[in-house]
Amino acid sequence: MLNRPDMNRNTVQKAPLTNEFVRLRNLVLALLVALSLQACSDGGVVVGDVQSGGGGSGVPGGIQPGEELSEPEGNNPTGAPPPTTSVSNLNAADVAASRFLNQATFGPTPETIAQLRSKPSFAAWIDEQIALPVSVTEPYTRANSNNSNGAARHEAWWNNALNRPDQLRQRVAFALSQIFVVSDLDSLLANNQYGMASYYDMLSQNAFGNYRQLLEQVTLHPVMGVYLSMVRNEKANPAENIRPDENFAREVLQLFSIGLYELNTRGEALPLDNPRPAYTQNQVEEFARVFTGWNYDLVTSWEATNLGVPDIFTVPMVPDERFHDTGSKTLLNGRVAPAGLSTRDDMRFALDTIFQHPNVGVLISKQLIQRLVTSNPTPEYIERIVGVFNNNGAGERGDLGAVVKAILLDDEARNGHLNNPDFGKLREPVVRLAHVWRALDGTPGPLAEGVHNTANFVLSRIDEMGGQAVMQSKSVFNFYKPDHTIIAGGSRLSPELQIMSEANLAATNNNYHHQVYRFNNRSNLNDDNPRVTIIDLEPLVAIAGDSNALLDWYNLIFFSGNMPDDMRQSLFNYLATLGVSDAERFARVQDSLFMVLVSPQAHLQR
């Protein structure tokens, strides 16, 4: 462990792997510090406000991050003018790895950057990720919830996002949960948390599978059955003036597959001023007839109201032919589901029809790009990914693993920041918080029983802070719309900006304030809330005597090398107002970290 002047965290149980992680991090930090010092000597820039106690020879490994630095108390012992310009010196390969991990995981850490760099290629890392076992949430939710307590599935999700190795799968599953949306703001689902967790795990399991299979599992999951009222949808009864329910039929077309308008492979709806609808109201009604006759499994009858068996919401729905409309249905592109098909065959015929529609790859690919990489992919980028969706190279359509891999390895993902001013996206609030905890070794508070909490919000309510909590959007249209424009009437998109409201920005600012100043490893939690997750500032304190080293750490981890020069200079100027004693270095870290985390610049992922 690093120096801990205040040992009041003795009671905190650390995860078993933490020591190893810290050791790894120390190594990386040492490398970073050494590199920046080397740059100073090579580039002729004088580091005037700190002398490295380890000698500062510029030789890698010449300084141990745990060592105390000498303390000139902010004065310049040589009497020479202090440096006024901050210079970044990051390793290009580290930066490239950090950028990649921002897109593919819940945020880079010194350890994961080192791990990624130890692989032969990003592609090899992706292959390894795809092969990793799936981290799930249902077992934990069953063990820790009475089925109505919603906190457990959030805890399980956060543990996976923060600690589990299958980062890419978890990140893609979170993206899928924002396309195939369900939400336990629905009161019936609120009381079926095992089902909610099971739905999420289904997304995780299919994250690198085939879209067609995913679509069928989504369709038949009872949680979706409840959310879009497909469960117990009955064939028409003309005598009673009753029609089938159009809810699932409409949204499976609009949101889960083809969208409102005909699209070309570049993602454009044409003509721009009045695009052609991809389907008609009548076609919605035909699909509504298809999706009739599905009931919960494990119930005794179509009408049974006793839904108290939790497993009802974790096993796929089953057909009841008596309530299925067996007539023929005219679906998309003139395809007609013949009369007399069984409930299941009819459903499969309809999903096959949807799957073959040329829009599917466009809608799904573009949204996955937006969730992982950039809000405004170029038409060429979209077209390349749609090509992979339509054919993974081995003749398979809908291979999501191939799509994700292509999205991340595409030249635009890797180099878009160099040549495209519109490249990038705002980080999602949930992903940002996960990243901060990952990067700063967030550990549950001593009385939190292993559960993460923010200062003011439990994880199941952090939507009140940032407008986003897992599977908790206000409607099937997700937390934000994929076509939300930066400026009303403009053309450039930023879905996430839609939830960056004044209230959410203020609450987020205050959350990071509390995190940095009240809930860090030196906090005296006897006077504060011992259930709040604590971040470890010591690795930063160890390097904080060197402003450039500290800023380089932020730049690498929180900006992937994109911290703007003027911002860096501002922080550098601020740091120069503080000394370098242990207490002053701690102050340097607190103030600069807070400014970094709440800065507008840190919201941008490029």
Next chain:
Amino acid sequence: MRNTVDKEKRRLLKTLAALPMGAGISMLAGNGSAHAMGCDSAKSLVCIFLAGGADSFNMFVPGGSRYNDYRNSRRELAVAEADLLSVNDASQGSFGFNKQLPSFERLYRENRLTVLSNTGTLIQPTTKSDYLGTVALPQSLFAHNTQQKLWQTGAGIVSGSTSFGWGGAISSHAANCNGRIPVAPAFSMGGSTDWLAAANTNYISLNADVSVERMFGYDNISDWIPPRRLSGVGRHLEELIAQGQRSGNPLLNRAIASAMGRATNATASLHSAIGANPLPQMRYNGRNKLAKQLHLVAKLIASREQLGMQKQVFFVLMGGWDTHSDQLQRQPFLMNDLNEAVDAFQSTIDSINLSNSVTSFTASDFGRTLSSNGNGTDHGWGGHSFVFGGAVNGGRVIGDTPNYSTTNNQDDAGEEDGSFAGRIIPKISVSQYAATLSRWMGVSEGDLNNALPDLQNFTQRDLGIMRS
């Protein structure tokens, strides 16, 4: 003294940060012509958006001989005649409010609530044969997101220059009346909304579930940052925002920086204004999210003078109205919450004697199908809206009651095979509704024409909802 240049630069940056920020996307308020046309009296307008498509056909029901048609089309979803709160319209006879809406009935009887019958998105007056023919129809009828957007923008298509909301046209006018003040006169308690989107005026998005907090670190606010560091931290935070607003590309950087600038300004001003006007007399069930939003609205209305706002617009949102299933179980709870929120809000406005200068109205994605899907309803088109407040010429039903019959119904958009669908073609357009309310707020006819491009297609530009 380390560096005098730095200090001077910081001072300059601080000044920049205090100015209205960024072009276009972050104007704080208008150009200060407080005596401009339509600015004479203080007014506030409140949009209550019932998200998901409210089944308003079960909130306000025709009486007399038309009740049978209503019952026949709605079948098991029909509200029993005995459960209706009966009211009368001088020209159209008897109607009934759902029994979950007694405060609506009360306001109607007090002539302070008007029902706007069968209103919806339209590009031009549209008959059934128009619908089946080639007349231009609103884009993507029956889809939630597009119909919400068309309601809120008052346009027939979803993209392009018509993306600004008609609430935004009102807020632009309000900004002109208000002059230079630190906070935009438009507020959403329902998250991002197209209704308040405008070219040169922002709106402030607040969360009624949590109190309006000041932002720690700014303005010397923090009990945890030691005083000797606090002002430096705040100054540098403002500097970072100013840098973000100045940065060229990407646009995204400027947008998020401007949003933060607005957040710091707004939370500081609103925190103190709201604290001065807590309005504890507004009572409601703490779980009623709409009431919470309207409580915050009431506080901001009570703070009108303190905030320097002659005109204000508000957007509140209540979800859950997409009753595809279990409508008979779910809709009563929705209406009960709506009723309680409206009752508590209007009573509070009455209690602070601002009744005549505050008007509230409902809107929704669309009406729902008259026909049932077994235990719920699907996406329709036209539906009823409600307008209330002291300035409303109430106790009336404006617009023709739609035909509820399941046979040969010329108000029904119908199925492709000609059978009954129960999707009712609206008779009153959103443009007319919007123009009437905007005019009351003082928006000029010229600005109305710009904000509502299809208004020219309708002969009646004012529905006569308001007293004057």
